[in-house]
Amino acid sequence: MQQPMSHWRGLLAARLALGLVLLYLLIPLAATLVFGLSGGHGWGDLSALSAVFGDPDFWLTLLTSLGLAAGTTLLVVLLLTPTVYQVRLRLPQGRFLLEALALLPFAVPPIVLGTGLLQEYNGAAASSPLVALLSLGLVPLLSNVFPLLDIPLLLVCAYVIVALPFAYRAIDNSLRAVDVRGLTEAAASLGAGWWQTLLQVILPNIWPGVLTAALLTFSTVMGELTLASLFNTYTFPIYLNMTGQNDPHRAALLAVLSFLLTLFCVLGMVPGSRLQAGAGRAALPGQIEGAGLR
Numbered sequence: 001m002q003q004p005m006s007h008w009r010g011l012l013a014a015r016l017a018l019g020l021v022l023l024y025l026l027i028p029l030a031a032t033l034v035f036g037l038s039g040g041h042g043w044g045d046l047s048a049l050s051a052v053f054g055d056p057d058f059w060l061t062l063l064t065s066l067g068l069a070a071g072t073t074l075l076v077v078l079l080l081t082p083t084v085y086q087v088r089l090r091l092p093q094g095r096f097l098l099e100a101l102a103l104l105p106f107a108v109p110p111i112v113l114g115t116g117l118l119q120e121y122n123g124a125a126a127s128s129p130l131v132a133l134l135s136l137g138l139v140p141l142l143s144n145v146f147p148l149l150d151i152p153l154l155l156v157c158a159y160v161i162v163a164l165p166f167a168y169r170a171i172d173n174s175l176r177a178v179d180v181r182g183l184t185e186a187a188a189s190l191g192a193g194w195w196q197t198l199l200q201v202i203l204p205n206i207w208p209g210v211l212t213a214a215l216l217t218f219s220t221v222m223g224e225l226t227l228a229s230l231f232n233t234y235t236f237p238i239y240l241n242m243t244g245q246n247d248p249h250r251a252a253l254l255a256v257l258s259f260l261l262t263l264f265c266v267l268g269m270v271p272g273s274r275l276q277a278g279a280g281r282a283a284l285p286g287q288i289e290g291a292g293l294r
Contacts, residue, residue, distance in 0.1 A: 023226050029259060045193055057239055065236035068152070069221040072159040076167045076217045077210060079160070084171050085198055088180050102168040105161055114230035117158055155231045162227070163220045167213035174209025178202070209245030 037049070052058055083231070087094045105113070180202065187197040225237040240258070244251035 029256065032252045033256050035163055036249050036256060038249070049253055052250055052257070057234075058254075061234055061236040061239040064234065065222055068156060068159065068233075068235065069218045071156050072221045073214045073217045074162060075156060075160055076163055077214055080164075080171055080213065081203070081206075081210060082198060084175060085180065085202055086166065088172075088175050089184055099174075100170065102165045110158075110162060110224070110226040111230065113158060113161060114227045116231065117154060152231060152233050155233055158227050158231070159217075159221045159224065159240055162224065163217040166216040166220065170213040170216060171206065172207045172209075174206035174212075175202075176218060178205045215265065216266060222258070222262065 084098070092288055183201050183205070184197050186199045192201070223237055224235075225241060228235040228238055236258070240251060240254050243254060
């Protein structure tokens with residue numbers, strides 16, 4: 001009798017704590033929504049909401065930020081996942097270098113990063129022999145490529161650097177939780193190549209970490225203001241900042257919409273993360289077998 005009572009008390013305490021956390025998060029959001037809907041005609045005035053959706057700058061900046069976030073997220077996942085996997089498998093001594101590179105964005109402010117990138121790729125420094133030597137010829141090459149493209153690739157590269165610490169930690173922690181060397185050797189013994197092992201054996205088992213890295217990268221880009229202003233790119237955070245200086249009610253509604261957009265992205269990734277993680281654990285022998293038979 002004592003054990004069921006303690007179980008129900010623990011369950012009640014957990015639900016109470018969860019309720020308090022939800023109240024802590026939802027009360028400021030509800031207050032922001034109420035303030036946004038309380039325009040000049042009192043509470044419930046939908047003119048500010050209709051003005052937000054009727055503003056062409058809203059859709060322009062939102063689509064721009066979504067495109068930058070999608071491009072940055074894709075680039076981060078494609079660059080980091082094979083790199084971290086290869087370092088853990090073949091170059092364990094290189095982990096110190098990756099750890100140091102992942103900490104650098106915390107030490108370098110975004111305004112310094114943006115100014116340096118603009119100076120190197122769009123200024124006279126791009127033609128410097130010293131810069132060409134230190135960058136192995138990449139800076140002169142990319143400085144000629146970036147102006148020919150309409151999309152702000154340099155801004156995407158800057159966003160990749162900013163999101164590097166969060167994405168690296170998520171992917172590296174997932175790789176630490178699985179036996180990378182054992183799975184790779186088992187797949188190789190069945191005839192699977194490096195890419196086949198990564199895509200069919202390793203990736204399903206670290207899928208939650210990859211999705212976490214993608215979500216963190218997406219959220220970071222959607223809320224980044226400094227780099228976008230330095231690169232003279234009209235994004236959603238800049239639009240939100242300019243709107244807040246002129247119309248605080250519309251700015252409050254935009255803040256709520258931004259939160260809901262991020263929430264929908266989270267809810268969309270969670271089911272895929274659970275299904276893929278469960279499939280990776282349940283079908284691990286079949287995946288290794290299939291990697292050798294295909």
